[in-house]
Amino acid sequence: METNLQGQRERLMREGYVIVRNIIPPDELGRLRQSVDTIIDKAPPSSRVAVTEWVDKQTANAVEFYFDDRTLGFTRRLMDAPDVAPQGMWVLCQSGTGWHRDIHPIDMAPLDGLQEDIRLNGPPYLQWNLPLYDDSYLHVIPGSHLRRNNEAESKKERRMGVVPLPGAITVDMKAGDGLVYINGILHSATPNGDVKRRTLHFGYQSFGAKGFSHFFLPATIGVDFVEHLSPRAAEQCHHFEELHAKRHDDIAFTLRAILEKDANAFTEGLDRIHRSEHARMTTLVVLSKITYMIRKYKASDAAENTDSPCIQRMADRFTSDELDRLWKRFAVLDRKLQSDTEQYEPLFQSVPMKYFFYDMPQDFGVDDFIASWN
Ligand SMILES: O=C(O)CCC(=O)C(=O)O
Ligand SMILES: [Fe+2]
Structure with a gap:
Protein backbone atom coordinates (compact mmCIF):
# COMPACT_ATOMS: atom_id res chain seq x y z
CA MET A 1 0.00 0.00 0.00
CA THR A 220 -10.09 14.74 23.01
CA ILE A 221 -11.58 11.27 22.47
CA GLY A 222 -11.09 10.52 26.19
CA VAL A 223 -10.71 7.17 27.92
CA ASP A 224 -14.27 6.52 29.20
CA PHE A 225 -14.76 3.56 26.86
CA VAL A 226 -11.35 1.85 27.04
CA GLU A 227 -12.53 -0.96 29.35
CA HIS A 228 -14.16 -2.49 26.25
CA LEU A 229 -10.95 -2.45 24.21
CA SER A 230 -7.87 -4.66 24.07
CA PRO A 231 -5.08 -3.70 26.50
CA ARG A 232 -3.01 -2.35 23.61
CA ALA A 233 -5.83 -0.16 22.28
CA ALA A 234 -6.60 1.09 25.80
CA GLU A 235 -2.94 1.99 26.21
CA GLN A 236 -3.05 3.89 22.91
CA CYS A 237 -6.01 5.94 24.18
CA HIS A 238 -4.10 6.88 27.32
CA HIS A 239 -1.18 7.88 25.13
CA PHE A 240 -3.47 10.16 23.06
CA GLU A 241 -4.60 11.85 26.27
CA GLU A 242 -0.98 12.38 27.30
CA LEU A 243 -0.22 14.03 23.96
CA HIS A 244 -3.09 16.46 24.50
CA ALA A 245 -2.12 17.07 28.14
CA LYS A 246 1.44 17.97 27.13
CA ARG A 247 0.12 20.29 24.41
CA HIS A 248 -2.25 21.95 26.90
CA ASP A 249 0.67 22.51 29.28
CA ASP A 250 2.68 24.11 26.46
CA ILE A 251 -0.24 26.34 25.46
CA ALA A 252 -0.76 27.45 29.08
CA PHE A 253 2.99 28.13 29.41
CA THR A 254 2.95 30.28 26.27
CA LEU A 255 -0.18 32.19 27.27
CA ARG A 256 1.25 32.88 30.72
CA ALA A 257 4.43 34.21 29.14
CA ILE A 258 2.31 36.59 27.05
CA LEU A 259 0.40 37.61 30.16
CA GLU A 260 3.67 38.31 32.00
CA LYS A 261 5.10 40.13 28.94
CA ASP A 262 8.04 37.75 29.12
CA ALA A 263 9.35 37.73 25.56
CA ASN A 264 11.96 35.01 26.19
CA ALA A 265 9.50 32.58 27.75
CA PHE A 266 7.00 33.41 25.01
CA THR A 267 9.55 32.55 22.33
CA GLU A 268 10.35 29.30 24.14
CA GLY A 269 6.64 28.44 24.34
CA LEU A 270 6.07 29.25 20.68
CA ASP A 271 9.07 27.09 19.76
CA ARG A 272 7.50 24.22 21.68
CA ILE A 273 4.07 24.37 20.07
CA HIS A 274 5.20 25.46 16.58
CA ARG A 275 8.68 24.19 15.77
CA SER A 276 8.94 25.68 12.30
CA GLU A 277 10.09 29.23 11.67
CA HIS A 278 7.39 29.51 8.99
CA ALA A 279 3.77 30.55 9.39
CA ARG A 280 4.11 31.38 13.07
CA MET A 281 1.49 34.11 12.74
CA THR A 282 -1.06 31.40 11.92
CA THR A 283 -0.41 29.85 15.31
CA LEU A 284 -0.51 33.24 17.03
CA VAL A 285 -4.00 33.71 15.63
CA VAL A 286 -5.00 30.32 17.11
CA LEU A 287 -3.62 31.46 20.48
CA SER A 288 -5.73 34.61 20.20
CA LYS A 289 -8.82 32.47 19.53
CA ILE A 290 -8.02 30.20 22.49
CA THR A 291 -7.71 33.26 24.71
CA TYR A 292 -10.97 34.65 23.40
CA MET A 293 -12.77 31.36 24.04
CA ILE A 294 -11.46 30.68 27.54
CA ARG A 295 -12.17 34.28 28.60
CA LYS A 296 -15.68 34.03 27.21
CA TYR A 297 -16.13 30.70 28.97
CA LYS A 298 -14.98 32.17 32.28
CA ALA A 299 -17.38 35.09 31.95
CA SER A 300 -20.36 32.90 31.05
CA ASP A 301 -22.55 30.53 32.98
CA ALA A 302 -20.24 27.48 33.15
CA ALA A 303 -23.19 25.09 32.67
CA GLU A 304 -23.49 26.33 29.08
CA ASN A 305 -20.06 24.98 28.24
CA THR A 306 -19.95 21.52 29.73
CA ASP A 307 -19.42 20.04 26.27
CA SER A 308 -16.04 21.79 26.08
CA PRO A 309 -13.96 20.18 28.80
CA CYS A 310 -10.65 21.28 27.29
CA ILE A 311 -11.75 24.91 27.22
CA GLN A 312 -12.97 24.57 30.78
CA ARG A 313 -9.69 23.06 31.98
CA MET A 314 -7.62 25.72 30.20
CA ALA A 315 -9.82 28.47 31.70
CA ASP A 316 -9.29 26.96 35.16
CA ARG A 317 -5.57 27.71 34.87
CA PHE A 318 -6.18 31.48 34.87
CA THR A 319 -8.18 33.92 36.99
CA SER A 320 -10.77 36.19 35.36
CA ASP A 321 -8.52 39.13 35.95
CA GLU A 322 -5.59 37.36 34.26
CA LEU A 323 -7.74 36.53 31.27
CA ASP A 324 -8.83 40.15 30.94
CA ARG A 325 -5.19 41.22 30.95
CA LEU A 326 -4.18 38.41 28.58
CA TRP A 327 -6.88 39.41 26.10
CA LYS A 328 -5.51 42.98 26.13
CA ARG A 329 -2.18 41.60 24.88
CA PHE A 330 -4.02 40.33 21.79
CA ALA A 331 -5.91 43.60 21.22
CA VAL A 332 -3.68 44.90 18.41
CA LEU A 333 -3.56 41.52 16.65
CA ASP A 334 -7.32 40.99 16.98
CA ARG A 335 -7.95 44.44 15.52
CA LYS A 336 -5.75 43.59 12.55
CA LEU A 337 -7.79 40.45 11.93
CA GLN A 338 -10.92 42.55 11.45
CA SER A 339 -12.27 45.06 8.98
CA ASP A 340 -14.49 48.07 9.72
CA THR A 341 -17.03 46.62 7.35
CA GLU A 342 -18.84 43.30 7.24
CA GLN A 343 -16.93 40.55 5.36
CA TYR A 344 -18.37 37.57 3.56
CA GLU A 345 -17.20 34.77 1.28
CA PRO A 346 -19.38 31.80 0.39
CA LEU A 347 -18.44 28.13 0.97
CA PHE A 348 -16.91 28.75 4.40
CA GLN A 349 -18.74 27.64 7.54
CA SER A 350 -19.61 31.21 8.44
CA VAL A 351 -22.17 33.99 8.30
CA PRO A 352 -21.08 37.56 7.41
CA MET A 353 -18.87 39.14 10.08
CA LYS A 354 -16.05 41.66 10.52
CA TYR A 355 -13.22 39.12 10.70
CA PHE A 356 -11.38 38.68 7.40
CA PHE A 357 -11.99 35.35 5.66
CA TYR A 358 -8.75 35.43 3.63
CA ASP A 359 -6.31 38.11 4.68
CA MET A 360 -3.69 37.70 7.37
CA PRO A 361 -2.51 40.90 9.09
CA GLN A 362 -0.20 42.81 6.74
CA ASP A 363 3.30 43.79 7.90
CA PHE A 364 2.75 42.29 11.32
CA GLY A 365 4.95 39.46 12.56
CA VAL A 366 5.79 37.79 15.85
CA ASP A 367 8.16 40.63 16.85
CA ASP A 368 5.42 43.19 16.19
CA PHE A 369 3.11 41.13 18.36
CA ILE A 370 5.63 41.26 21.21
CA ALA A 371 6.08 45.02 20.68
CA SER A 372 2.29 45.47 20.79
CA TRP A 373 2.09 44.36 24.46
CA ASN A 374 3.38 47.72 25.61
O1 LIG B 1 -20.72 13.16 3.78
C1 LIG B 1 -19.52 13.32 3.49
O2 LIG B 1 -18.85 12.48 2.92
C2 LIG B 1 -18.85 14.63 3.82
C3 LIG B 1 -19.36 15.27 5.06
C4 LIG B 1 -18.80 16.64 5.25
O3 LIG B 1 -18.37 17.28 4.35
C5 LIG B 1 -18.74 17.25 6.58
O4 LIG B 1 -19.20 16.64 7.53
O5 LIG B 1 -18.22 18.38 6.70
FE1 LIG C 1 -17.12 18.94 5.15
Whole structure:
Protein backbone atom coordinates (compact mmCIF):
# COMPACT_ATOMS: atom_id res chain seq x y z
CA MET A 1 0.00 0.00 0.00
CA GLU A 2 2.89 2.35 0.73
CA THR A 3 5.33 1.52 -2.03
CA ASN A 4 5.57 5.21 -2.73
CA LEU A 5 5.02 7.24 0.41
CA GLN A 6 6.84 10.24 -1.01
CA GLY A 7 4.63 10.11 -4.11
CA GLN A 8 1.52 9.97 -1.91
CA ARG A 9 2.75 12.96 0.11
CA GLU A 10 3.34 14.95 -3.04
CA ARG A 11 -0.06 14.00 -4.35
CA LEU A 12 -1.70 15.01 -1.07
CA MET A 13 -0.01 18.40 -1.16
CA ARG A 14 -0.77 18.96 -4.85
CA GLU A 15 -4.33 17.61 -5.09
CA GLY A 16 -5.44 17.89 -1.45
CA TYR A 17 -6.27 14.18 -1.15
CA VAL A 18 -5.04 10.65 -1.78
CA ILE A 19 -7.08 7.50 -2.30
CA VAL A 20 -5.76 4.25 -0.87
CA ARG A 21 -7.46 1.25 -2.46
CA ASN A 22 -8.40 -2.02 -0.75
CA ILE A 23 -7.38 -1.19 2.79
CA ILE A 24 -9.82 -3.70 4.28
CA PRO A 25 -9.90 -7.32 3.06
CA PRO A 26 -13.38 -8.89 2.56
CA ASP A 27 -13.54 -10.99 5.76
CA GLU A 28 -12.56 -8.04 7.95
CA LEU A 29 -15.01 -5.85 6.06
CA GLY A 30 -17.82 -8.24 7.04
CA ARG A 31 -16.87 -8.07 10.72
CA LEU A 32 -16.58 -4.29 10.66
CA ARG A 33 -19.98 -3.92 8.97
CA GLN A 34 -21.52 -6.13 11.64
CA SER A 35 -20.04 -4.16 14.56
CA VAL A 36 -20.87 -0.83 12.98
CA ASP A 37 -24.50 -1.91 12.44
CA THR A 38 -24.72 -3.03 16.07
CA ILE A 39 -23.44 0.40 17.15
CA ILE A 40 -25.85 2.26 14.83
CA ASP A 41 -28.76 0.18 16.17
CA LYS A 42 -27.85 1.11 19.75
CA ALA A 43 -27.46 4.85 19.08
CA PRO A 44 -30.45 7.16 18.62
CA PRO A 45 -31.21 7.71 14.90
CA SER A 46 -28.71 10.18 13.53
CA SER A 47 -26.93 11.05 10.31
CA ARG A 48 -23.57 10.41 12.05
CA VAL A 49 -22.70 8.36 15.12
CA ALA A 50 -19.59 8.58 17.33
CA VAL A 51 -18.44 4.98 17.75
CA THR A 52 -16.76 5.59 21.12
CA GLU A 53 -20.12 6.44 22.71
CA TRP A 54 -21.69 3.06 21.94
CA VAL A 55 -18.82 0.59 21.78
CA ASP A 56 -18.83 -2.59 23.87
CA LYS A 57 -16.64 -5.71 23.99
CA GLN A 58 -18.33 -7.26 20.93
CA THR A 59 -17.91 -4.14 18.80
CA ALA A 60 -14.40 -3.13 19.94
CA ASN A 61 -13.02 -3.73 16.41
CA ALA A 62 -15.09 -0.73 15.18
CA VAL A 63 -13.06 1.52 17.52
CA GLU A 64 -9.71 -0.22 17.30
CA PHE A 65 -9.72 0.13 13.53
CA TYR A 66 -9.08 3.86 14.00
CA PHE A 67 -5.86 3.08 15.89
CA ASP A 68 -4.58 0.67 13.25
CA ASP A 69 -1.32 1.03 11.37
CA ARG A 70 -3.29 1.21 8.10
CA THR A 71 -5.16 4.32 9.29
CA LEU A 72 -3.36 6.02 12.19
CA GLY A 73 0.11 4.78 11.26
CA PHE A 74 -0.26 5.66 7.60
CA THR A 75 -1.55 9.14 8.45
CA ARG A 76 1.39 9.71 10.80
CA ARG A 77 3.84 8.75 8.07
CA LEU A 78 2.00 10.84 5.49
CA MET A 79 2.24 13.86 7.82
CA ASP A 80 5.81 12.97 8.77
CA ALA A 81 4.74 13.58 12.38
CA PRO A 82 6.35 12.01 15.47
CA ASP A 83 2.86 11.33 16.83
CA VAL A 84 -0.81 11.65 15.95
CA ALA A 85 -4.05 11.31 17.90
CA PRO A 86 -7.53 10.67 16.51
CA GLN A 87 -9.95 13.55 16.52
CA GLY A 88 -13.47 12.43 15.70
CA MET A 89 -14.36 8.78 15.15
CA TRP A 90 -17.67 8.72 13.38
CA VAL A 91 -19.80 6.63 11.07
CA LEU A 92 -21.66 8.61 8.42
CA CYS A 93 -25.08 7.05 7.73
CA GLN A 94 -26.39 9.83 5.57
CA SER A 95 -24.99 12.00 2.85
CA GLY A 96 -25.94 15.38 1.47
CA THR A 97 -24.12 18.68 1.72
CA GLY A 98 -23.43 21.47 -0.75
CA TRP A 99 -19.97 22.81 -1.56
CA HIS A 100 -17.94 23.99 1.43
CA ARG A 101 -14.57 24.07 3.14
CA ASP A 102 -14.50 22.73 6.73
CA ILE A 103 -13.28 26.14 7.86
CA HIS A 104 -14.93 28.59 10.24
CA PRO A 105 -13.01 31.87 10.22
CA ILE A 106 -14.64 33.15 13.41
CA ASP A 107 -12.39 30.88 15.49
CA MET A 108 -9.67 29.90 13.00
CA ALA A 109 -6.98 31.90 11.21
CA PRO A 110 -7.81 33.53 7.86
CA LEU A 111 -7.55 31.10 4.93
CA ASP A 112 -4.28 32.58 3.60
CA GLY A 113 -2.63 31.84 6.97
CA LEU A 114 -3.97 28.29 7.17
CA GLN A 115 -2.78 27.57 3.65
CA GLU A 116 0.65 29.11 4.24
CA ASP A 117 1.07 26.82 7.25
CA ILE A 118 -0.02 23.75 5.25
CA ARG A 119 2.24 24.68 2.33
CA LEU A 120 5.35 25.28 4.43
CA ASN A 121 4.86 22.96 7.41
CA GLY A 122 2.49 20.28 6.11
CA PRO A 123 -1.11 19.71 7.20
CA PRO A 124 -1.54 19.53 11.00
CA TYR A 125 -4.77 17.56 10.58
CA LEU A 126 -5.87 14.99 8.01
CA GLN A 127 -9.36 13.61 7.60
CA TRP A 128 -10.55 10.28 6.23
CA ASN A 129 -13.64 8.88 4.56
CA LEU A 130 -13.54 5.09 4.48
CA PRO A 131 -16.72 3.49 3.14
CA LEU A 132 -17.86 0.05 4.29
CA TYR A 133 -20.23 0.03 1.28
CA ASP A 134 -19.44 1.48 -2.15
CA ASP A 135 -19.66 5.28 -1.88
CA SER A 136 -19.54 7.82 -4.72
CA TYR A 137 -21.29 10.62 -2.89
CA LEU A 138 -18.31 12.83 -2.17
CA HIS A 139 -17.00 15.39 -4.66
CA VAL A 140 -13.86 17.51 -4.35
CA ILE A 141 -12.13 20.25 -6.31
CA PRO A 142 -8.49 19.13 -6.52
CA GLY A 143 -6.03 21.86 -5.58
CA SER A 144 -8.60 24.09 -3.85
CA HIS A 145 -7.02 23.32 -0.43
CA LEU A 146 -4.15 25.70 -1.27
CA ARG A 147 -5.96 28.61 -2.89
CA ARG A 148 -8.81 31.05 -2.37
CA ASN A 149 -12.22 30.56 -4.01
CA ASN A 150 -12.09 31.36 -7.72
CA GLU A 151 -14.66 33.45 -9.52
CA ALA A 152 -17.05 30.57 -10.26
CA GLU A 153 -16.87 29.28 -6.67
CA SER A 154 -17.46 32.68 -5.12
CA LYS A 155 -20.83 32.84 -6.91
CA LYS A 156 -22.10 29.64 -5.24
CA GLU A 157 -23.57 29.04 -1.82
CA ARG A 158 -23.53 25.81 0.17
CA ARG A 159 -27.33 25.68 0.23
CA MET A 160 -27.36 25.30 -3.59
CA GLY A 161 -26.18 21.70 -3.23
CA VAL A 162 -23.71 19.84 -5.45
CA VAL A 163 -23.94 22.29 -8.35
CA PRO A 164 -21.39 21.85 -11.18
CA LEU A 165 -18.10 23.71 -10.64
CA PRO A 166 -15.04 23.76 -12.92
CA GLY A 167 -12.55 21.02 -12.06
CA ALA A 168 -14.83 19.18 -9.63
CA ILE A 169 -14.46 15.41 -9.54
CA THR A 170 -16.47 12.58 -8.00
CA VAL A 171 -14.50 10.49 -5.51
CA ASP A 172 -15.47 7.00 -6.58
CA MET A 173 -14.78 4.58 -3.76
CA LYS A 174 -15.45 0.89 -3.33
CA ALA A 175 -16.10 -0.69 0.05
CA GLY A 176 -12.80 -0.86 1.92
CA ASP A 177 -11.08 1.97 0.01
CA GLY A 178 -9.94 5.01 1.95
CA LEU A 179 -9.77 8.69 1.09
CA VAL A 180 -7.34 10.88 3.06
CA TYR A 181 -7.87 14.62 2.57
CA ILE A 182 -7.06 18.11 3.75
CA ASN A 183 -10.52 19.21 4.83
CA GLY A 184 -10.04 22.84 3.82
CA ILE A 185 -10.49 21.53 0.26
CA LEU A 186 -13.77 22.44 -1.44
CA HIS A 187 -16.00 19.38 -1.12
CA SER A 188 -19.64 18.39 -1.27
CA ALA A 189 -21.70 15.20 -1.04
CA THR A 190 -24.83 14.20 -2.96
CA PRO A 191 -27.73 12.72 -0.97
CA ASN A 192 -27.69 8.93 -0.53
CA GLY A 193 -31.51 8.61 -0.62
CA ASP A 194 -32.54 5.15 0.59
CA VAL A 195 -29.19 3.55 -0.19
CA LYS A 196 -27.44 2.31 2.94
CA ARG A 197 -24.39 4.39 3.83
CA ARG A 198 -21.84 3.30 6.42
CA THR A 199 -18.76 5.42 5.85
CA LEU A 200 -16.13 5.74 8.56
CA HIS A 201 -15.30 9.43 8.97
CA PHE A 202 -12.36 10.29 11.15
CA GLY A 203 -9.24 12.40 11.42
CA TYR A 204 -5.89 12.75 13.14
CA GLN A 205 -4.10 15.72 14.67
CA SER A 206 -0.32 15.74 14.44
CA PHE A 207 1.82 16.21 17.54
CA GLY A 208 5.45 17.27 17.57
CA ALA A 209 5.46 18.06 13.85
CA LYS A 210 6.56 21.39 12.37
CA GLY A 211 3.35 23.33 12.90
CA PHE A 212 0.55 23.63 15.43
CA SER A 213 -3.15 22.82 15.38
CA HIS A 214 -5.51 25.03 13.36
CA PHE A 215 -8.32 24.48 15.90
CA PHE A 216 -8.59 25.90 19.38
CA LEU A 217 -8.61 23.15 22.02
CA PRO A 218 -10.57 20.42 20.25
CA ALA A 219 -12.25 17.81 22.46
CA THR A 220 -10.09 14.74 23.01
CA ILE A 221 -11.58 11.27 22.47
CA GLY A 222 -11.09 10.52 26.19
CA VAL A 223 -10.71 7.17 27.92
CA ASP A 224 -14.27 6.52 29.20
CA PHE A 225 -14.76 3.56 26.86
CA VAL A 226 -11.35 1.85 27.04
CA GLU A 227 -12.53 -0.96 29.35
CA HIS A 228 -14.16 -2.49 26.25
CA LEU A 229 -10.95 -2.45 24.21
CA SER A 230 -7.87 -4.66 24.07
CA PRO A 231 -5.08 -3.70 26.50
CA ARG A 232 -3.01 -2.35 23.61
CA ALA A 233 -5.83 -0.16 22.28
CA ALA A 234 -6.60 1.09 25.80
CA GLU A 235 -2.94 1.99 26.21
CA GLN A 236 -3.05 3.89 22.91
CA CYS A 237 -6.01 5.94 24.18
CA HIS A 238 -4.10 6.88 27.32
CA HIS A 239 -1.18 7.88 25.13
CA PHE A 240 -3.47 10.16 23.06
CA GLU A 241 -4.60 11.85 26.27
CA GLU A 242 -0.98 12.38 27.30
CA LEU A 243 -0.22 14.03 23.96
CA HIS A 244 -3.09 16.46 24.50
CA ALA A 245 -2.12 17.07 28.14
CA LYS A 246 1.44 17.97 27.13
CA ARG A 247 0.12 20.29 24.41
CA HIS A 248 -2.25 21.95 26.90
CA ASP A 249 0.67 22.51 29.28
CA ASP A 250 2.68 24.11 26.46
CA ILE A 251 -0.24 26.34 25.46
CA ALA A 252 -0.76 27.45 29.08
CA PHE A 253 2.99 28.13 29.41
CA THR A 254 2.95 30.28 26.27
CA LEU A 255 -0.18 32.19 27.27
CA ARG A 256 1.25 32.88 30.72
CA ALA A 257 4.43 34.21 29.14
CA ILE A 258 2.31 36.59 27.05
CA LEU A 259 0.40 37.61 30.16
CA GLU A 260 3.67 38.31 32.00
CA LYS A 261 5.10 40.13 28.94
CA ASP A 262 8.04 37.75 29.12
CA ALA A 263 9.35 37.73 25.56
CA ASN A 264 11.96 35.01 26.19
CA ALA A 265 9.50 32.58 27.75
CA PHE A 266 7.00 33.41 25.01
CA THR A 267 9.55 32.55 22.33
CA GLU A 268 10.35 29.30 24.14
CA GLY A 269 6.64 28.44 24.34
CA LEU A 270 6.07 29.25 20.68
CA ASP A 271 9.07 27.09 19.76
CA ARG A 272 7.50 24.22 21.68
CA ILE A 273 4.07 24.37 20.07
CA HIS A 274 5.20 25.46 16.58
CA ARG A 275 8.68 24.19 15.77
CA SER A 276 8.94 25.68 12.30
CA GLU A 277 10.09 29.23 11.67
CA HIS A 278 7.39 29.51 8.99
CA ALA A 279 3.77 30.55 9.39
CA ARG A 280 4.11 31.38 13.07
CA MET A 281 1.49 34.11 12.74
CA THR A 282 -1.06 31.40 11.92
CA THR A 283 -0.41 29.85 15.31
CA LEU A 284 -0.51 33.24 17.03
CA VAL A 285 -4.00 33.71 15.63
CA VAL A 286 -5.00 30.32 17.11
CA LEU A 287 -3.62 31.46 20.48
CA SER A 288 -5.73 34.61 20.20
CA LYS A 289 -8.82 32.47 19.53
CA ILE A 290 -8.02 30.20 22.49
CA THR A 291 -7.71 33.26 24.71
CA TYR A 292 -10.97 34.65 23.40
CA MET A 293 -12.77 31.36 24.04
CA ILE A 294 -11.46 30.68 27.54
CA ARG A 295 -12.17 34.28 28.60
CA LYS A 296 -15.68 34.03 27.21
CA TYR A 297 -16.13 30.70 28.97
CA LYS A 298 -14.98 32.17 32.28
CA ALA A 299 -17.38 35.09 31.95
CA SER A 300 -20.36 32.90 31.05
CA ASP A 301 -22.55 30.53 32.98
CA ALA A 302 -20.24 27.48 33.15
CA ALA A 303 -23.19 25.09 32.67
CA GLU A 304 -23.49 26.33 29.08
CA ASN A 305 -20.06 24.98 28.24
CA THR A 306 -19.95 21.52 29.73
CA ASP A 307 -19.42 20.04 26.27
CA SER A 308 -16.04 21.79 26.08
CA PRO A 309 -13.96 20.18 28.80
CA CYS A 310 -10.65 21.28 27.29
CA ILE A 311 -11.75 24.91 27.22
CA GLN A 312 -12.97 24.57 30.78
CA ARG A 313 -9.69 23.06 31.98
CA MET A 314 -7.62 25.72 30.20
CA ALA A 315 -9.82 28.47 31.70
CA ASP A 316 -9.29 26.96 35.16
CA ARG A 317 -5.57 27.71 34.87
CA PHE A 318 -6.18 31.48 34.87
CA THR A 319 -8.18 33.92 36.99
CA SER A 320 -10.77 36.19 35.36
CA ASP A 321 -8.52 39.13 35.95
CA GLU A 322 -5.59 37.36 34.26
CA LEU A 323 -7.74 36.53 31.27
CA ASP A 324 -8.83 40.15 30.94
CA ARG A 325 -5.19 41.22 30.95
CA LEU A 326 -4.18 38.41 28.58
CA TRP A 327 -6.88 39.41 26.10
CA LYS A 328 -5.51 42.98 26.13
CA ARG A 329 -2.18 41.60 24.88
CA PHE A 330 -4.02 40.33 21.79
CA ALA A 331 -5.91 43.60 21.22
CA VAL A 332 -3.68 44.90 18.41
CA LEU A 333 -3.56 41.52 16.65
CA ASP A 334 -7.32 40.99 16.98
CA ARG A 335 -7.95 44.44 15.52
CA LYS A 336 -5.75 43.59 12.55
CA LEU A 337 -7.79 40.45 11.93
CA GLN A 338 -10.92 42.55 11.45
CA SER A 339 -12.27 45.06 8.98
CA ASP A 340 -14.49 48.07 9.72
CA THR A 341 -17.03 46.62 7.35
CA GLU A 342 -18.84 43.30 7.24
CA GLN A 343 -16.93 40.55 5.36
CA TYR A 344 -18.37 37.57 3.56
CA GLU A 345 -17.20 34.77 1.28
CA PRO A 346 -19.38 31.80 0.39
CA LEU A 347 -18.44 28.13 0.97
CA PHE A 348 -16.91 28.75 4.40
CA GLN A 349 -18.74 27.64 7.54
CA SER A 350 -19.61 31.21 8.44
CA VAL A 351 -22.17 33.99 8.30
CA PRO A 352 -21.08 37.56 7.41
CA MET A 353 -18.87 39.14 10.08
CA LYS A 354 -16.05 41.66 10.52
CA TYR A 355 -13.22 39.12 10.70
CA PHE A 356 -11.38 38.68 7.40
CA PHE A 357 -11.99 35.35 5.66
CA TYR A 358 -8.75 35.43 3.63
CA ASP A 359 -6.31 38.11 4.68
CA MET A 360 -3.69 37.70 7.37
CA PRO A 361 -2.51 40.90 9.09
CA GLN A 362 -0.20 42.81 6.74
CA ASP A 363 3.30 43.79 7.90
CA PHE A 364 2.75 42.29 11.32
CA GLY A 365 4.95 39.46 12.56
CA VAL A 366 5.79 37.79 15.85
CA ASP A 367 8.16 40.63 16.85
CA ASP A 368 5.42 43.19 16.19
CA PHE A 369 3.11 41.13 18.36
CA ILE A 370 5.63 41.26 21.21
CA ALA A 371 6.08 45.02 20.68
CA SER A 372 2.29 45.47 20.79
CA TRP A 373 2.09 44.36 24.46
CA ASN A 374 3.38 47.72 25.61
O1 LIG B 1 -20.72 13.16 3.78
C1 LIG B 1 -19.52 13.32 3.49
O2 LIG B 1 -18.85 12.48 2.92
C2 LIG B 1 -18.85 14.63 3.82
C3 LIG B 1 -19.36 15.27 5.06
C4 LIG B 1 -18.80 16.64 5.25
O3 LIG B 1 -18.37 17.28 4.35
C5 LIG B 1 -18.74 17.25 6.58
O4 LIG B 1 -19.20 16.64 7.53
O5 LIG B 1 -18.22 18.38 6.70
FE1 LIG C 1 -17.12 18.94 5.15
